[in-house]
Amino acid sequence: MDNMVEKGVVDFSDIEVEKENVLPLRKGRSAKRLVNVLKQRDSELEVTRASFERRLETELSTLDDPLCLFLEYMDWLHIAYPQGGNSKGSNMLHVMERCLMHCKALECYTNDPRYLTLWLNYIELFYRDSYYESKDIFVFLYRNKIGGQLSMFYEEFSNLLCEMNRYNEACYILNDGIQRGAAPTDRLRSKFNETKLQLDESTISLPNNHLNIFEDSGQPTILNRNRNDILNASNMKIRHSQSTTVETPIYKDNQEFTLTNSIHLDAQANFELKASRNKENKRSVGVLKPESNVGTIPQFDDEGPVTTSKTKFIFNDDLGRNGPIYYINTIVGQKSEKIDCNIKLLHAKTNEEYSVEQLLALSRNVYKKSLKRSNESDLAPIKRSRINHI
Structure with a gap:
């Protein structure tokens, strides 16, 4: 093992855990640089990113080959974020589109193989x-x-x-x-x-x-x-x-794509970036200051601002129900027992005691009716016996 370290051989056990999250590149990856990146913290990556952004702001307008700085930045993103350029943390889409639009205005890059390769990578990566x-x-x-x-x-x-x-x-x-x-x-x-x-x-x-x-x-x-x-x-x-009928022409779109209708037209002034295509599906993110109130967002229709009515509260009837009632049975010298039942309802408050079935009948307000029916059933044999004696 010591000989491997001395020779600079990478121990692949350090990559084994993350190998499924590493996106392969056409030109391959350096195992040594990959191990170093996996050991870096997010704060260290942000420092390097800020350094590249600072160089773009200060040096870009003075460079003879600004494409070289962008390529260096994107190469670092490929290494620092092995999950791929589509990962949210890499911000590869924004950097690549900045480079493509900046170099498009420079005639020296029209037939530069590096610039064309960047366009091809852009298509392969995002389209x-x-x-x-x-x-x-x-x-x-x-x-x-x-x-x-x-x-x-x-x-x-x-x-x-x-x-x-x-x-x-x-x-x-x-x-x-x-x-x-x-x-x-x-x-x-x-x-x-x-x-x-x-x-x-x-x-x-x-x-x-x-x-x-x-x-x-x-x-x-x-x-x-x-x-x-x-x-x-x-x-x-x-x-x-001499016909007086007027027919409205119906527009028919060409279903078949041909290069005649598209490729020989004039050059487009601007290219619609992928970020702008998805702008309707994203919500702008901003920092909220403490104790700030954004208020209600005004809504408008064809006739003008929409007036919103007062908030209506939704009635929620709990029917007087509370949580479940438990009875704690404490026994000296033993562990207390928790019973999922309201034992107090079974104990007689007066001289009268009730069973569980009677309590159920009381809760449904049918106990008196059942008591009356039971009394009638008790009197029925007596009436029959009197009839038999007659």
Whole structure:
């Protein structure tokens, strides 16, 4: 054991207890650093976090490579919080989105592999369960030309489209990256050929013009007539119609997603952060000062403020019942006995004694009736005997 310590070998018994709570990373984890983190207290982690936040406030605007400081901060979060970036204590989402939005305004990071990798990690970490939200982020990157010269972007985008069974779009994206000269081009070509081979083996056919099916091509024809001519002729008939009925047009949303309607539009000005998407489901947290009263929150409707009536108290009838009554039977020289029964009710207050059944009848106010019936039953044989003598 001493030799292991001298050589710096980590004793895995220190990690055995927490191994199920440690999230694996692609690049792996250092066992030595993991043991040191598990031994740290929360106060020590907060000190390191405050140090990074202080550096972001004071040094960020003066750095030649601000992305490097963010990456250093996030690497420490991955190590300090082995449960993963989704854990509440890590605050990884806030730090990562700050970095993405800050570096988006810097043109030098448009085709930086580190910046693109950060976007891919962001998708994998927080949007892995939603194909369509992941697709929206890739479309946002495409419009803003982030990673447009890197083959890694087109490879990951095509992988997502294949998982969504959008094989035509996947081939289009790969070929579009080849046409744009994304580097390394040879790797992108091999990826494109590999995807086509997999589709051929899966008996999935692609149209001959799959490279242009998402772009605005020439006017489509129907029975050798242009579509616009058919529509114009239809509009003329409607105008000259003598019908007085007016039909309200019904909006129909496209159920099928195509890159024509989304990927070739103008770049979005802002990207909606995940924290802002969930803002309706969270309640703002603030520090309440001592002896402070927030009062009643005003409520409004379409007609104005809502007037609330006075508080109505809910009547609660306990029917005069108290808790259970116990009788403590004390015996000299022995342990006292606790009896779950009101013995005093059985003891005679006058010269009259009652049994348990009689007490039950008294509680239900039927004791007198039963007594009267018993007296009548006692007199019945006497009457019968008199009749027999007659």
